[in-house]
Amino acid sequence: MPPTELAESEPVASPPTLGGAIRAARELAGFTRAELADWVGVSGKQVGKWENNAARPNAYNAGELSRVLGVSVDELGWSAE
Numbered sequence: 001m002p003p004t005e006l007a008e009s010e011p012v013a014s015p016p017t018l019g020g021a022i023r024a025a026r027e028l029a030g031f032t033r034a035e036l037a038d039w040v041g042v043s044g045k046q047v048g049k050w051e052n053n054a055a056r057p058n059a060y061n062a063g064e065l066s067r068v069l070g071v072s073v074d075e076l077g078w079s080a081e
Contacts, residue, residue: 019053021076025069026051040064056081 016024026036026047033051034044040061049055057065062078069076 016077017053018056018077019051022047022057022065022069023051025065025071025076029069031069036065036068039068 026033029036031039032044033047037044037047040047041064042061046055050057057078059080062073062076065076065078066073073079
C-alpha cells in the first residue's frame with residue numbers, strides 16, 4: 001500500500017474568550033449592548049467591558065447573561081475565579 005500524504009493541518013483555533021462568547025451570544029440573540037444591559041440590569045458600558053475582556057461578570061450577572069441569552073454559563077466560558 002503506498003504511503004498517504006498527510007494533509008496540511010488547519011491551525012487550531014483557540015477557544016473564544018469570555019468576552020468574545022458574550023458578544024457572539026448577544027449578536028446571535030439580536031440584542032444591542034444597551035438592550036442586553038437593560039435585561040441584565042447593568043449599564044451598556046459594563047457590557048462593553050465584559051465583551052472587551054476589561055472586566056468579568058460576577059456570578060449573579062453571569063447567571064443573568066445565561067438566562068437572557070439562552071446559553072449556559074459553561075457555553076459562555078464563565079467560571080468562578
